Every structure is written in C-alpha cells, then in structure tokens.
Amino acid sequence: MSTELLIFIFFSLLLVFSALKVIIVNNSVKAAIFLVLSFFCSAVLWLLMNAEFLSIILILVYVGAVMVLFLFVVMMLDINLSNIKEKFVNYLPLGLFIFLVIALLLILFFDNQFSDVDRNIVTEINILNDNNTMNLGYLLFTEYIIAFEIAGIILLLGIISSITLTQQKNNDNKYQAPHDQINVTKSDRLKIIKDEEFRK
Amino acid sequence: MIPMSYYLILSSILFSIALAGIFINRKNIIILLMSLELMFLSINFNFIIFGNFLSDLTGQIFVFFVLTVVAAESAIGLAIIVVLFRNKKSINVDDIGGLKG
Amino acid sequence: MFLISLLIIFSPLIGSILLLFLQNKSKSKTTFIANFSIAISAVLSFALLIFFLINPDVVNNYKLYTWLSTEQSVFNISIIIDSLSIFMSFIVSTVSLLVHVYSVGYMNKESSYNRFFAYTTFFTFSMLLIIFANNFLQLFIGWELVGLSSYLLIGFWTNKETAIKANLKAFIVNRIGDIGLILGVCLIFAHVGSLDYKDLFLSLPELSQKTISIVGVHVSLISLIAFLLFLGAAAKSAQIPLQFWLPDSMEGPTPISALIHAATMVTAGIYMIARLSPFFEQSLYVLDIILFIGCLTAISMGLVALVQNDIKRIIAYSTISQLGYMMAALGASYYSLAIFHLMTHAFFKALLFLCAGSIILKCNHEQDIDKISGLKNILPITYSAFLLASLSLIGFPLTSGFFSKDMIIEALKYNGNINSYYILSFSIFITTLYTLKILIKVFFGEQKEKASSELEHDNPIIVPIVLLVIPSIFIGLFFIGPIINDQFFTTSLIDTPKTNLFYETIVINPILFSVHSLTSSSFYILILGVLFSYFFYFKKAKFLILISEKLSFTKNILLSEYGFNNLSNIIIPHYFKRFGNFVWNKADKIIIDDVFVNGIGRIINRFSIKIRSLQTGFLYHYAFTMIVSLIIFLLVFYDY
Numbered sequence: 001m002s003t004e005l006l007i008f009i010f011f012s013l014l015l016v017f018s019a020l021k022v023i024i025v026n027n028s029v030k031a032a033i034f035l036v037l038s039f040f041c042s043a044v045l046w047l048l049m050n051a052e053f054l055s056i057i058l059i060l061v062y063v064g065a066v067m068v069l070f071l072f073v074v075m076m077l078d079i080n081l082s083n084i085k086e087k088f089v090n091y092l093p094l095g096l097f098i099f100l101v102i103a104l105l106l107i108l109f110f111d112n113q114f115s116d117v118d119r120n121i122v123t124e125i126n127i128l129n130d131n132n133t134m135n136l137g138y139l140l141f142t143e144y145i146i147a148f149e150i151a152g153i154i155l156l157l158g159i160i161s162s163i164t165l166t167q168q169k170n171n172d173n174k175y176q177a178p179h180d181q182i183n184v185t186k187s188d189r190l191k192i193i194k195d196e197e198f199r200k
Numbered sequence: 201m202i203p204m205s206y207y208l209i210l211s212s213i214l215f216s217i218a219l220a221g222i223f224i225n226r227k228n229i230i231i232l233l234m235s236l237e238l239m240f241l242s243i244n245f246n247f248i249i250f251g252n253f254l255s256d257l258t259g260q261i262f263v264f265f266v267l268t269v270v271a272a273e274s275a276i277g278l279a280i281i282v283v284l285f286r287n288k289k290s291i292n293v294d295d296i297g298g299l300k301g
Numbered sequence: 302m303f304l305i306s307l308l309i310i311f312s313p314l315i316g317s318i319l320l321l322f323l324q325n326k327s328k329s330k331t332t333f334i335a336n337f338s339i340a341i342s343a344v345l346s347f348a349l350l351i352f353f354l355i356n357p358d359v360v361n362n363y364k365l366y367t368w369l370s371t372e373q374s375v376f377n378i379s380i381i382i383d384s385l386s387i388f389m390s391f392i393v394s395t396v397s398l399l400v401h402v403y404s405v406g407y408m409n410k411e412s413s414y415n416r417f418f419a420y421t422t423f424f425t426f427s428m429l430l431i432i433f434a435n436n437f438l439q440l441f442i443g444w445e446l447v448g449l450s451s452y453l454l455i456g457f458w459t460n461k462e463t464a465i466k467a468n469l470k471a472f473i474v475n476r477i478g479d480i481g482l483i484l485g486v487c488l489i490f491a492h493v494g495s496l497d498y499k500d501l502f503l504s505l506p507e508l509s510q511k512t513i514s515i516v517g518v519h520v521s522l523i524s525l526i527a528f529l530l531f532l533g534a535a536a537k538s539a540q541i542p543l544q545f546w547l548p549d550s551m552e553g554p555t556p557i558s559a560l561i562h563a564a565t566m567v568t569a570g571i572y573m574i575a576r577l578s579p580f581f582e583q584s585l586y587v588l589d590i591i592l593f594i595g596c597l598t599a600i601s602m603g604l605v606a607l608v609q610n611d612i613k614r615i616i617a618y619s620t621i622s623q624l625g626y627m628m629a630a631l632g633a634s635y636y637s638l639a640i641f642h643l644m645t646h647a648f649f650k651a652l653l654f655l656c657a658g659s660i661i662l663k664c665n666h667e668q669d670i671d672k673i674s675g676l677k678n679i680l681p682i683t684y685s686a687f688l689l690a691s692l693s694l695i696g697f698p699l700t701s702g703f704f705s706k707d708m709i710i711e712a713l714k715y716n717g718n719i720n721s722y723y724i725l726s727f728s729i730f731i732t733t734l735y736t737l738k739i740l741i742k743v744f745f746g747e748q749k750e751k752a753s754s755e756l757e758h759d760n761p762i763i764v765p766i767v768l769l770v771i772p773s774i775f776i777g778l779f780f781i782g783p784i785i786n787d788q789f790f791t792t793s794l795i796d797t798p799k800t801n802l803f804y805e806t807i808v809i810n811p812i813l814f815s816v817h818s819l820t821s822s823s824f825y826i827l828i829l830g831v832l833f834s835y836f837f838y839f840k841k842a843k844f845l846i847l848i849s850e851k852l853s854f855t856k857n858i859l860l861s862e863y864g865f866n867n868l869s870n871i872i873i874p875h876y877f878k879r880f881g882n883f884v885w886n887k888a889d890k891i892i893i894d895d896v897f898v899n900g901i902g903r904i905i906n907r908f909s910i911k912i913r914s915l916q917t918g919f920l921y922h923y924a925f926t927m928i929v930s931l932i933i934f935l936l937v938f939y940d941y
Contacts, residue, residue: 008202012210019214019238023221028230035234042241045210048202049252054244054263061267066237066274073278074230077285091224098928099220105935106212110205135257136264144261151268158272162279168286222924232920293920 478536
C-alpha cells in the first residue's frame with residue numbers, strides 16, 4: 001500500500017466524517033469549524049491530484065475569508081438554539097434515505113462509467129511547464145481572460161449587493177445626500193421678501 | 201496510483217451527505233448554506249478529478265471560477281440571512297413561506 | 302390619339318371627383334360639370350369614331366404606367382384603342398350624355414342632385430375603363446366599379462326599402478358572376494402568366510392542348526375558362542339563371558335604368574365576350590351553351606314581360622330578352638352582329654326608358670300601365686318617340702332594330718342553327734305583344750286628364766328624347782354597311798370573313814335586305830303580333846280574353862318568373878339563413894366560443910388550480926422535488 005493511498009484513505013475518511021458532522025451538530029459554530037476541517041481535508045486531496053494552486057486557494061480564500069464570514073454571521077445573530085434542535089429526528093429517516101439512494105446511484109454510476117478512462121483521451125492545451133500555478137495563470141490571462149474579467153465583476157456585484165442588503169439607515173450618522181443636493185432649486189435657497197416699510 | 205473511481209466515489213458520498221444535510225437541517229438556514237458549500241466542494245472535486253485524469257487544466261480553471269461565484273453567492277446569502285433575521289428574529293426555514301401559492 | 306383617348310376616359314372621372322367636392326352647393330355648377338365632362342367624352346369619341354370609320358384597321362396599345370412588376374410577370378395599366386373600343390365608347394358616352402341631359406330635368410327636384418351626378422359620371426368612367434382595358438386586371442377593376450356604381454344608383458333613394466333590397470340583390474347576384482370571372486382570370490394568369498389579352502391570344506394554341514382535372518373529370522382548360530368568364534358575363538348581362546336582379550333594379554331612378562340597366566352596363570358582358578372572341582372561338586361547346594342560354598333568355602324573359610304591369614319592369618324584361626339575342630349571336634360566332642345589335646338596342650332601349658320616365662313623371666310616379674291611359678294627347682312628343690322606339694324594338698323594317706335583330710335571326714338560319722332560329726323568330730311575336738301592350742294601354746284609351754296647352758316637359762327632358770329618336774331609327778341603316786360589310790371590326794373581332802359571307806349572300810345591301818325580309822317568316826310573325834295585340838289590347842276581343850283567362854296557370858308561372866322570384870326572394874334566403882344559423886350555433890358558438898376561446902381559458906384555469914397546490918412556498922419541498930427529479934433522471938439515463 002503506497003503512501004499516496006494511505007494519505008488518500010486517511011483524509012477521505014476524515015473528510016466524510018467532518019462533512020457528516022457539519023450536518024449533524026446543533027451548534028452552528030461547531031458546524032462551521034467542521035466545515036473548515038472538511039475544506040482542509042479536500043485541500044490535501046486536491047494536492048494529491050496535482051492541483052496545488054487550487055488547494056492553496058481553498059485554504060486561503062475559503063477557510064480564511066468565506067468561513068470567517070460564516071463565523072461572523074453565526075456569532076452576530078442571536079439564535080435560539082433550543083428551538084432549532086426540535087424535530088431533528090423527524091427528518092432523519094428521510095435524509096438517510098436520500099443519502100443512501102443518491103450515494104448508491106452516483107457510486108454505481110461513476111464506478112461503472114469511468115473505471116477504464118484512458119488518461120490521455122483529450123488533446124492537451126498549451127501548457128508551459130510543470131508549474132501548476134504558472135500554467136493556470138497563463139490560461140487565465142490568455143484563453144479565459146473574458147471569463148476572468150466577468151468573475152471580477154461578479155465579485156464586485158457580490159460586494160455591492162451584500163453591502164446594500166445589510167446597510168441600515170442610521171439617522172445619527174452625518175452624511176451627504178447627493179440626490180437632494182442636485183435637485184435643489186433657486187426657490188429653496190432664496191426667498192424674496194418685500195418689505196414695504198423698509199422702502200419708506 | 202489511486203484509481204479515478206475512488207475519487208469519484210468520495211465526491212459522490214460528499215454530495216449525498218450535503219444533500220441529506222439540506223433535508224435534515226430544516227430549522228437552521230446557516231447550516232443549509234454550509235451544506236451548499238459542501239455540495240460545491242464535491243462538484244469542484246469532480247472537476248479536478250476529471251481534469252487530472254484527462255490531463256486537462258480546463259477543469260481547474262473551471263474550479264477557479266466556481267470558487268469565485270460561490271464566494272460571491274455565500275456573501276450575498278449571508279447578507280440575506282442577516283436581513284432576514286433582522287426582520288423576522290428567526291432563521292427557521294419554516295418561517296420563510298411567503299411565496300406560498 | 303393617346304391624349305384624346307385619355308381625355309375620353311378620365312374626363313368623367315375628373316368630373317365625378319369635382320362633383321364629390323362640390324357637395325350640393327349649386328345645382329347649376331353640378332349640371333355644368335357633369336354634362337361638360339361627359340360631353341368631352343362624347344364629342345371626342347364621336348371624332349375618333351369618324352376617324353376609325355375611315356381607317357378601321359388601326360390598333361393602338363398605349364401603356365400608361367406599370368402598376369406592378371414581379372419576376373414572372375408585369376402588370377401594366379394600358380389602354381387599347383381599336384375600332385371596337387372606340388365604337389363602344391361612342392355608344393356609352395353618347396347615351397350617357399343624353400341621359401345626363403335628361404337627368405337634369407328628371408332629377409331636378411331631388412335633394413341629392415349632386416350625389417346623383419357624381420355617381421353617374423363615375424359610372425361612365427368605370428364603363429369606359431372596361432371598354433378601353435387591354436388586360437384582365439383593368440377589366441376586372443372596371444367590372445367591379447360599374448357593379449359598385451350600379452349598386453349605389455339602384456339604391457339612390459336610400460329611404461325606399463324596396464330600392465335598398467333591390468340594390469343588395471343586384472350586388473349579390475353580380476358577386477356570383479364575379480366569382481366566375483375572377484376564377485377565370487386566375488386560371489388564365491396561372492396558365493398564361495400574363496393578364497394581357499394579347500398574350501392570351503398568342504398562347505391559344507398552347508392552351509388548347511391543356512386539360513384540367515376537376516374532381517377526377519378532365520376538362521379542356523379553354524372551355525373551363527370560357528365557361529367561368531361566361532358566368533361573369535351572364536351575371537352582368539342578366540342571362541338565365543342570373544337574370545333576376547335586373548327587373549328589381551328598376552327601383553332606381555329612371556335615367557339610371559336607361560343608362561345602366563338598358564344601354565351600357567348590362568352590355569359589358571356582351572362586350573367582354575366579343576372582345577375575347579378569338580378565345581371564345583376556341584372554346585368548343587361553351588359557345589353552344591352561350592347560344593342556348595341566349596335563346597332561352599330571349600324567349601322566356603319575353604314571356605314574363607307579357608304578364609307584367611309595371612311599365613319599367615316590362616321594359617327591363619324586354620332588355621333581358623334583347624340581351625338574349627345578343628348572347629345568341631355571340632354563341633353563333635356572329636360577334637359583329639352582337640355588337641351591332643348592342644348599339645341599336647342601346648339607343649332604342651334608352652329612348653324607351655326615357656319615354657317611360659317622361660310618362661312616370663307626368664303621372665306622379667305611377668308605373669302601373671293598367672292605371673295609365675290615354676296619354677296620346679297629353680304627351681304627343683313622348684308618344685311619337687315611344688312609337689318609333691317600339692317599332693325599332695319589334696324590328697319594323699328599315700328601323701335600326703330591324704337591321705340588327707333580323708340580321709341575327711337570319712344569320713342563325715344561315716349558320717344552320719335552325720332551333721335557335723325558330724325560337725328567336727317566335728320571340729319576335731312576343732316582343733311585339735308586350736311592346737304594343739305598353740303602347741296601347743298607356744297612350745290610347747280613355748283620357749283621364751285634360752290636355753294642357755303647355756309643354757309636356759322642360760327642354761332637358763324633351764331634347765334627349767328627340768335626339769335619341771334619330772339613332773334609334775336611322776343608325777342601323779347608316780352603320781350596317783360600314784360595320785358588317787366594310788370590315789370595320791377586322792382587327793378587333795375574328796368573325797369578319799364569316800359575317801362578310803353572310804352579308805354578301807343574304808343581306809347584299811340594306812334596302813335589298815328590307816325587301817328580302819318582307820318575304821321572310823319573321824316579318825309575318827311581326828305582322829301577326831301586331832294584329833294580335835291590336836285585337837287583344839285595343840279592341841279587347843272576347844275570345845282572346847277568354848283564352849288568356851284559361852291560361853291562368855301559365856300566367857302564374859310567368860308572374861313568378863319560373864320560380865326565380867321565389868328562389869331568390871324566399872328559398873335561397875331561407876336556407877341561407879338556416880345555414881347561417883346552423884353555422885353560427887355550431888361553429889361559432891360551440892366550436893369557436895366554447896371550445897377555443899372559453900375552453901382554453903377553462904382548461905388553463907383548471908390546470909393551474911391543480912398545479913397551484915404544488916407551490917407550497919417551503920424551500921425543502923422544492924428541494925425535495927429537485928432531488929426526486931434527479932433520482933428519476935439518473936434512473937432513466939443510467940447506463941448499467
């Protein structure tokens with residue numbers, strides 16, 4: 001049994017375990033921590049498949065940013081956990097059933113279909129060298145440049161929409177209202193008062 | 201060399217767990233989102249598996265974009281949850297039935 | 302010549318448009334515009350006619366503009382100027398002018414004086430459009446336009462219920478014919494690829510080879526087209542079985558009856574067949590059908606005229622009968638004779654109608670000849686004109702009617718159509734009877750009113766009557782030589798050799814023909830008819846009246862116009878109403894309304910009520926649905 005297979009078995013078991021934990025535990029914070037663990041395991045597995053850059057990205061971006069965001073939200077919200085715990089058992093059979101059926105079908109499917117895939121079916125696209133990160137960067141900035149730009153725009157969209165969604169109007173804050181400033185007219189600013197007595 | 205089907209079975213188990221998670225956790229929308237993350241993870245797994253076994257980098261490129269979109273999606277989803285909690289004082293899925301026909 | 306013919310055609314149109322804008326402002330202006338525009342046409346037509354009498358062989362096709370051009374074919378608006386079209390335009394514009402002058406007097410007290418003239422000038426234009434058309438497109442446009450103006454003019458008195466019904470009837474019956482016409486034109490276009498008469502004639506040898514299959518029966522293409530065109534001509538020229546609109550159209554003002562329903566429009570069908578004579582000549586048995594229909598119409602409608610009492614209806618039936626003569630002549634391929642009779646008939650029948658109008662006007666719109674009598678001294682000019690026109694109608698030797706009608710009869714005999722010859726000869730007897738019936742009943746007998754010293758009518762009424770007497774009597778004598786002998790129609794009709802042969806063998810010259818006719822049977826039939834009607838209507842001989850009373854059954858048949866009246870007024874409308882109700886109930890209400898309009902809404906409504914319950918609004922229900930679908934998908938596409 002090679003080292004590679006040992007690593008694979010260990011981390012895949014850990015991955016399945018942590019994934020199960022994510023959906024079973026009551027506490028959201030614990031679930032988030034287990035999710036981090038499963039991400040970590042998958043990062044190791046991805047490394048096994050020569051996806052170095054992506055496994056690093058998974059840990060840096062996902063664990064470092066997205067999961068922290070999750071934790072923030074979970075901790076920010078004052079959730080009544082006792083209420084949520086209720087009726088958990090009611091849906092367990094259904095969940096189990098679905099898990100079994102889907103897992104069975106998918107495993108059978110994948111096991112059957114791709115057991116004898118030739119490694120070099122698809123003609124390779126231009127790859128510079130063995131450096132995975134360099135290759136990805138090369139492809140991203142040549143072949144997939146437009147998709148890359150669009151991905152940037154999608155991220156920007158995510159930023160703007162989450163800010164606008166969560167922004168609360170606070171009347172204590174002092175800020176400019178450009179719309180009202182632009183729409184101002186002469187009569188709002190200047191009021192002419194005729195004072196007859198003053199003339200005399 | 202680890203056979204391809206091992207990886208594929210792993211990813212399908214992961215997917216099934218995530219799917220079951222959606223059904224088991226109908227009280228907590230945050231765990232639902234986490235299940236979604238797991239699902240995406242299993243799908244990314246598939247991309248990488250096939251990319252690796254077909255010696256094609258396009259799979260990894262795709263994973264890159266999926267990660268981007270998922271990051272944006274979870275950010276927006278969490279924002280929605282924050283707003284939802286602010287309005288309803290609850291993140292129970294059963295309380296969100298306003299679209300009932 | 303191009304400009305002149307353009308003026309002939311379009312001056313009535315311009316007049317009509319001007320009249321439309323005038324809007325009843327001033328009667329004198331209306332009178333001037335209407336008469337002047339028609340007078341231009343009439344004078345120029347006359348001038349051109351003289352030119353053509355000298356050079357009958359000129360044929361000119363002028364293209365005005367291209368109306369439409371496609372890759373396959375070009376539709377031009379163009380006019381044909383040859384002896385036939387000029388001859389017809391002379392008839393139409395002259396009669397039209399005289400009738401217009403007459404209408405000035407006749408319609409004087411009418412409130413919509415201007416509208417009347419706008420319609421009549423428009424009618425003249427449409428008729429000229431037919432005459433000068435050198436393709437079927439223009440022919441069809443003109444055909445529809447004369448139908449339209451006829452419809453408008455029959456229903457001129459819009460508050461007279463019978464008139465409204467009559468114009469509707471005329472319009473609908475003409476529609477039947479128009480279907481035939483347009484189908485024929487479409488077939489021609491489909492097989493020739495052009496609507497020009499010239500192209501049709503050029504492709505005749507090719508066409509005569511073709512057959513067309515209708516419900517499995519192979520029919521010669523030319524015969525089919527000819528039959529369809531004849532259907533159109535039969536409706537317009539009031540031939541059996543589409544004749545019943547014409548008597549009812551007498552509900553219109555009398556000048557209209559004279560212009561449209563006696564002299565011009567009803568002859569459009571005759572003109573069309575004559576114009577297409579090379580084509581009809583090839584059409585095998587259709588000519589026999591035309592001959593048969595013509596004879597049948599001539600005799601049967603004459604019989605119907607016998608039992609009528611309305612003066613205008615009698616003349617209308619007489620018109621149908623005379624049109625039957627023309628059809629018979631066409632059917633026997635004597636196209637020139639048909640056109641010749643068309644001309645003489647146009648003049649004397651217009652005259653008869655104008656006289657009838659004069660009588661009606663004098664008798665306060667009384668049209669029943671049993672209630673009118675003894676007008677001889679009251680209306681001396683009308684009387685003499687009516688007498689002369691009647692002589693022409695019954696074909697008294699040396700009158701124009703004699704030449705045209707007797708020549709048709711003689712030509713049929715010469716041609717070997719013996720049955721037709723007998724029928725038409727007998728028809729002379731009937732013509733004589735009903736014509737003299739009017740004459741005797743209206744002008745002779747007990748005088749109900751005192752003869753006044755003042756004029757019968759104003760000049761506008763008298764002058765056209767007097768002027769029309771001239772062509773009614775003499776035009777036959779004048780034109781018989783040029784038209785029949787001098788090959789006036791050589792370039793436009795194809796029967797010249799045949800007619801010429803007939804002329805040289807039988808007619809020789811007008812005077813000899815008159816002398817010859819004294820020995821022919823038709824003259825004796827005529828004399829017999831005169832004597833019979835003298836005893837029957839004037840002397841009121843007992844035994845004849847007894848005979849006529851015995852024949853009440855026949856009389857009833859004739860009064861009901863062989864059942865055509867019932868057919869058109871009761872049976873067809875009844876069944877059409879039932880059919881319409883049936884369609885309305887079954888097709889419209891049940892199928893369209895219930896099944897399609899409401900049914901679709903109902904089905905969607907029911908269905909949406911059902912599927913609405915699927916939309917629970919709960920997230921996990923949707924997720925569950927998705928997953929179940931995924932499982933099904935995997936099971937279906939799973940390649941184990």
